[in-house]
Amino acid sequence: MAIFVGTQGQKKxxxxxxxxxxxxxLAGCGSGEKKDEKNADGSVQSMLTNPYxxxxxxxxxxxxxxxxxxxxxxxxxxIENGAIFFRDGKIEAxxxxxxxxxxxxxxxxxxxAGKFVTAGIIDNHxxxxxxxxxxxxxxxxxxxxxxxxxxNVWAEHSVWPHDPGFTRAxxxxxxxxxxxxxxxxxxxxxxxxxxxxPSRTVQGMKxxxxxxxxxxxxxxxxxxxxxxKGGPSTRMANFSGYRSAWIDAADYKKxxxxxxxxxxxxxEADAPTRDLKNETLAGVLAGDILVNMHCxxxxxMAQVIDMSKEFGYQVTAFHHxxxxxxxxxxxxxxxxxxxxxxxxxGFKLEAYDGVRENAALIHNQPDSCVIMHSDxxxxxxxxNQEVAKAVADGRRIGIDIPxxxxxxxxxxxxxxxxxxxxxxxxxxxGKMADLVVWDGDPFSVYTKTSKVFIDGALMYxxxxxxxxxxxxxEVGQQANRTTGGAGQ
Amino acid sequence: xxHILKTCVAIAAFAVAVLTPASAQPIAIINAELxxxxxxxxxxxxxxxxLVIDNGRIVSxxxxxxxxxxxxxxxxxxxxxxxxLFAPVSGVGLVEISLNSEATERSADDDFxxxxxxxxxxxxxxxxxxxxxSRTAGLTRAYVAPTTGGKLFGGCGTVIDFxxxxxxxxxSCVGQSVSLGFSGSTVAGGTKxxxxxxxxxxxxxxxxxxKDPAEYRYMAAASDxxxxxxxxxxxxxxxxxxxxxxxxxxxxxxxxxxxxxxxGLELVLVGASEAWRVATELARADIPVIIxxxxxxxxxxxxxxxxxxxAARLEAAGVTVSFxxxxxxxxxxxxxxxxxxxxxxxxxxxALAAITLNSAKILGxxxxxxxxxxGKIADIVVWDGDPLELSTRxxSVIINGKVMSLENRQTVLARRYRELSRxxxxxxxxxx
Numbered sequence: 047m048a049i050f051v052g053t054q055g056q057k058k059x060x061x062x063x064x065x066x067x068x069x070x071x072l073a074g075c076g077s078g079e080k081k082d083e084k085n086a087d088g089s090v091q092s093m094l095t096n097p098y099x100x101x102x103x104x105x106x107x108x109x110x111x112x113x114x115x116x117x118x119x120x121x122x123x124x125i126e127n128g129a130i131f132f133r134d135g136k137i138e139a140x141x142x143x144x145x146x147x148x149x150x151x152x153x154x155x156x157x158x159a160g161k162f163v164t165a166g167i168i169d170n171h172x173x174x175x176x177x178x179x180x181x182x183x184x185x186x187x188x189x190x191x192x193x194x195x196x197x198n199v200w201a202e203h204s205v206w207p208h209d210p211g212f213t214r215a216x217x218x219x220x221x222x223x224x225x226x227x228x229x230x231x232x233x234x235x236x237x238x239x240x241x242x243x244p245s246r247t248v249q250g251m252k253x254x255x256x257x258x259x260x261x262x263x264x265x266x267x268x269x270x271x272x273x274x275k276g277g278p279s280t281r282m283a284n285f286s287g288y289r290s291a292w293i294d295a296a297d298y299k300k301x302x303x304x305x306x307x308x309x310x311x312x313x314e315a316d317a318p319t320r321d322l323k324n325e326t327l328a329g330v331l332a333g334d335i336l337v338n339m340h341c342x343x344x345x346x347m348a349q350v351i352d353m354s355k356e357f358g359y360q361v362t363a364f365h366h367x368x369x370x371x372x373x374x375x376x377x378x379x380x381x382x383x384x385x386x387x388x389x390x391x392g393f394k395l396e397a398y399d400g401v402r403e404n405a406a407l408i409h410n411q412p413d414s415c416v417i418m419h420s421d422x423x424x425x426x427x428x429x430n431q432e433v434a435k436a437v438a439d440g441r442r443i444g445i446d447i448p449x450x451x452x453x454x455x456x457x458x459x460x461x462x463x464x465x466x467x468x469x470x471x472x473x474x475x476g477k478m479a480d481l482v483v484w485d486g487d488p489f490s491v492y493t494k495t496s497k498v499f500i501d502g503a504l505m506y507x508x509x510x511x512x513x514x515x516x517x518x519x520e521v522g523q524q525a526n527r528t529t530g531g532a533g534q
Numbered sequence: 535x536x537h538i539l540k541t542c543v544a545i546a547a548f549a550v551a552v553l554t555p556a557s558a559q560p561i562a563i564i565n566a567e568l569x570x571x572x573x574x575x576x577x578x579x580x581x582x583x584x585l586v587i588d589n590g591r592i593v594s595x596x597x598x599x600x601x602x603x604x605x606x607x608x609x610x611x612x613x614x615x616x617x618x619l620f621a622p623v624s625g626v627g628l629v630e631i632s633l634n635s636e637a638t639e640r641s642a643d644d645d646f647x648x649x650x651x652x653x654x655x656x657x658x659x660x661x662x663x664x665x666x667x668s669r670t671a672g673l674t675r676a677y678v679a680p681t682t683g684g685k686l687f688g689g690c691g692t693v694i695d696f697x698x699x700x701x702x703x704x705x706s707c708v709g710q711s712v713s714l715g716f717s718g719s720t721v722a723g724g725t726k727x728x729x730x731x732x733x734x735x736x737x738x739x740x741x742x743x744x745k746d747p748a749e750y751r752y753m754a755a756a757s758d759x760x761x762x763x764x765x766x767x768x769x770x771x772x773x774x775x776x777x778x779x780x781x782x783x784x785x786x787x788x789x790x791x792x793x794x795x796x797x798g799l800e801l802v803l804v805g806a807s808e809a810w811r812v813a814t815e816l817a818r819a820d821i822p823v824i825i826x827x828x829x830x831x832x833x834x835x836x837x838x839x840x841x842x843x844x845a846a847r848l849e850a851a852g853v854t855v856s857f858x859x860x861x862x863x864x865x866x867x868x869x870x871x872x873x874x875x876x877x878x879x880x881x882x883x884x885a886l887a888a889i890t891l892n893s894a895k896i897l898g899x900x901x902x903x904x905x906x907x908x909g910k911i912a913d914i915v916v917w918d919g920d921p922l923e924l925s926t927r928x929x930s931v932i933i934n935g936k937v938m939s940l941e942n943r944q945t946v947l948a949r950r951y952r953e954l955s956r957x958x959x960x961x962x963x964x965x966x
Contacts, residue, residue, distance in 0.1 A: 179831045210832055266633075371947075372961075375954045391944075392664070392863035393632040401948040424828050431870065434924035442927065443948060491873030491924045525784070525808065525838040534830045534841050 098202060100252035102241050104478075104501030108154040109133035112483060113143045115158025120165045120457040120472040124450040130163055132479035135502040140473050161496060162488050164453055165473050166221025166480030168460040169426050170338070170385055171365050171419035175225055175240075175248075176201055178209030179423065180519070189228030190235065194272050194287050197260065198322035199235035201225045205248045210517040211423040216242050216506045217514070217533030218427035219482040219495045222253055224464055226261045226365075229340040230271040232278070232287045234261035236326055237338060239464050243500050244515050257336055257465040259362070260326055262288070264341035264350060265396050285349065292357040295327030302328070336362040336465055338385075342396040344372035351380050363463040365419060368400040371407035374414065383415035383463045384408045387425070388432040388439075405433075405455070406440025409447055417463060418455045427533075429456045434489035449489060478502075494533075506532055560588040561937065562601030563916060563930075566610035570595070570906045571617050571883070571890045585615065587912040590935035595906050606937075608930055610916050616886060617905055618674025618913030618933065619869070620893035622824045623778060623804055625862035626665060627658045627678050627694060632862065640862075644684025644721070650736075650770075651762040652689025653707060654680050660694075660702055664863055666942035669696040671866030672921070672928040674913035675704065677897050679778060682713040684721050686733055687763065691778070693897050695913070697933040708897050709802065710770045712779040715786050716834055730789065732757065737797060740767035776800040776896070778824075783836035784811035791819050802896055804858065805829075807840035813851030822854035822896045827875040845888070846879030855884075856892040873922035885922060911935075 110132055117128035119140060129143040131153075139146040176188035187204035190196040205225055215223065220242050227234035237259035240251040265281065273279035278287050301318040308315035329335035337354075341347050341364045354361050363383040364370070368391060370377060370384045377384050386408070391400025401407075409416045418433050420426035437452045461471025470478040479502035486493040498506040507513035514531025526534070568583040584599040585592060601607055631637035639657035642649070658678065668676075679691030688711030694702040713721070714729060722729035735757050743750040743764040750764070769775040781787055782805050791812070794801050803809060803823045809816060816823060827845040832838045841847075848855045857871040872885035880888075887904075894904030902911050912935040919926035931938045950965030957964070 179833050180835065181833045214830060371951050389864060395631050395634055398631060399947055401944045403948040407948065407951065423831055431924055438925035438927065443952065489924065491870060491922060492877045494877055520832060523838050529839055529841040
């Protein structure tokens with residue numbers, strides 16, 4: 047994620063900052079992992095500082111054991127009569143209730159009989175905060191629809207952390223989510239991954255060390271929005287727009303690499319001028335920023351894949367992918383996640399060929415990666431239901447997807463696409479204790495969340511209004527006095 | 535509801551006339567968990583029941599019904615059998631592609647002169663793929679209504695069946711679409727004061743026109759409503775037909791109830807995010823409410839009290855509730871909406887009635903549709919589980935007494951691309 051880099055404690059030192067930027071492109075570091083590299087002068091260069099760093103700090107939670115529950119681990123396992131123990135924000139044990147190490151000392155015990163436990167739900171396509179409630183023109187901050195290339199904008203600068211939608215999502219089990227800019231533009235800008243813990247600041251919600259994402263869009267949206275505003279007005283111009291931008295970005299990246307090389311060799315060199323668009327695009331080419339591309343049609347996805355090879359970058363996830371079932375093999379072969387809805391279709395011609403078996407057909411390929419996403423402040427509250435529907439439709443055409451696999455669509459797979467699978471997304475020892483206790487089978491329409499833990503802290507409790515956040519906008523409003531808490 | 539009482543006799547005769555001729559052979563559904571879908575306070579379920587259909591109608595239903603010897607038998611295998619699902623408001627048949635003006639008929643351009651005079655039936659695409667796609671999910675009937683475009687009125691809607699017939703109309707020009715609340719104010723000078731004034735003026739003009747068109751000509755021209763619109767509004771200002779009014783906040787709803795009292799209108803509220811706050815008054819005024827039970831965000835000040843418990847609270851107060859989703863293409867998700875209403879406190883029977891009987895009531899068709907009762911039109915769904923559960927799908931859908939195909943272009947497409955290999959021939963040759 048280290049597009050803005052600098053030495054610790056010297057963030058404002060331009061020389062260090064620009065040199066670090068150059069180092070980044072040279073190194074081409076492909077993950078969001080923290081990397082310390084030796085500079086030519088021997089000082090340690092941190093690759094991870096950025097101008098808007100995460101200040102997220104987990105809230106403290108009691109050491110807790112949940113016993114007797116059905117646990118879907120998101121590693122492909124279902125544990126009947128299972129138990130999970132977490133402490134200091136991390137999962138310490140998961141297994142059969144009678145097999146896990148009995149924790150010692152003061153431990154909160156939750157009776158999980160009749161309940162299910164899953165990893166925290168993760169949505170990799172949300173516009174909460176950038177299209178918040180209330181949805182006024184003054185809060186419509188999700189789409190800088192003034193130019194087809196706005197790779198320069200960052201969604202986090204639009205996110206309103208007080209959006210009540212975050213609380214509704216929490217009650218639906220969402221523990222992490224990616225906020226994307228809208229899809230009007232070829233390049234929509236940078237996405238940001240958040241922990242769903244309310245904070246006064248966006249920085250206070252930013253998922254620590256998560257890589258950045260970038261939003262791109264295929265097809266109808268850019269040509270509809272810009273058709274009468276100088277273009278693109280055709281799909282071919284969409285592609286020419288993408289490609290021209292990648293050519294510029296490759297050039298920009300090279301300038302910084304040349305500069306880093308020279309200054310590394312002790313030669314005099316002037317740092318190139320920074321350019322926000324190209325910083326993000328070059329970050330993609332360097333493998334640091336993950337591409338999330340809105341794309342419905344199979345034929346367009348195939349074209350985008352060729353383009354990614356032309357310029358040497360990877361598409362991390364296509365989003366919406368209503369025609370994914372027509373290209374499921376191509377997506378899997380290219381290691382691209384398909385972030386889909388269960389049954390949305392028909393609102394655009396490019397979404398006309400939606401089928402209810404889409405997720406199952408994509409899942410049915412070897413090495414596939416299905417993600418159920420929301421793109422909606424309502425849908426994000428029940429992604430578990432979207433999975434349940436899609437699984438049922440798969441079963442009807444002979445594709446059986448057991449719950450312990452299907453749960454990955456809203457936990458491990460989005461975590462992978464966000465570059466945070468090493469930290470969350472499964473119930474495994476050592477991972478963040480992001481988990482949901484459901485009051486029944488999460489794939490039943492009648493099931494609701496009972497408790498939601500984030501980093502081991504109880505952030506939502508359906509039975510305790512004091513553990514149910516209320517955003518500022520809703521506080522003290524006469525109208526909603528008896529509506530309830532986060533889930534409302 | 536008053537208008538229903540007034541009109542049901544006429545409809546009974548009408549509905550018979552428009553029924554698609556059914557197959558001569560009777561149909562018997564046996565071994566069924568029959569959800570008769572009576573009212574919520576009269577939930578009646580019969581285990582191991584049977585139901586016989588003949589000539590498009592349910593002829594007998596109950597525990598001791600014997601299938602006629604010549605009947606086509608459908609064994610429900612103990613699974614639920616319910617009335618066909620009935621969408622109380624939708625755009626099916628008016629919209630193919632929501633965002634393409636080439637493929638939408640639901641809403642006139644803002645500056646188009648007519649509004650109330652428009653009739654959904656004139657634009658109805660009886661071949662819409664959404665009909666078969668929805669039918670596969672258990673939808674058998676819908677009220678198809680225009681939206682209001684740049685006016686307060688949108689025109690009248692029509693009830694159709696989802697049989698795919700060339701003449702699917704059950705009942706013509708049932709209601710008038712009206713936008714009040716914020717969406718109405720945006721087309722009436724930007725304020726709710728302007729909107730309500732304009733609404734009253736329109737109603738007054740239509741009332742005068744209804745009494746005597748000659749007298750109307752002497753009125754000072756106060757509004758832009760055409761005579762065609764005024765003429766179309768006549769049955770609505772006389773309280774003979776319902777206006778389907780989009781409105782959300784409790785204060786706006788109270789204002790509307792007062793207007794109803796003053797003018798003797800028939801109202802159905804649509805949206806109604808805060809209806810639960812006015813539940814007692816709505817029950818007393820016998821005003822039905824069509825809500826989305828998952829609507830719980832304070833998108834505007836007028837939906838500050840939107841809550842997942844809206845359905846349950848309205849049910850508790852005795853209000854007639856039905857469900858809708860704005861998404862024309864996913865009218866098929868009515869069971870999921872109903873299931874979520876149950877998850878948030880509504881009775882299961884009440885939620886099932888909401889998407890069957892209550893829709894029929896709202897549209898003045900409860901004597902014809904909405905329950906499993908002898909004499910009613912045979913719109914019936916056999917399910918493979920709890921009809922409100924996410925994993926459940928219909929195994930048999932019957933409309934007007936005929937067993938329907940559960941195929942649609944989506945099932946064809948899924949089959950076509952089940953196998954992605956190059957094959958002997960391209961995909962364009964496969965899977966029909």
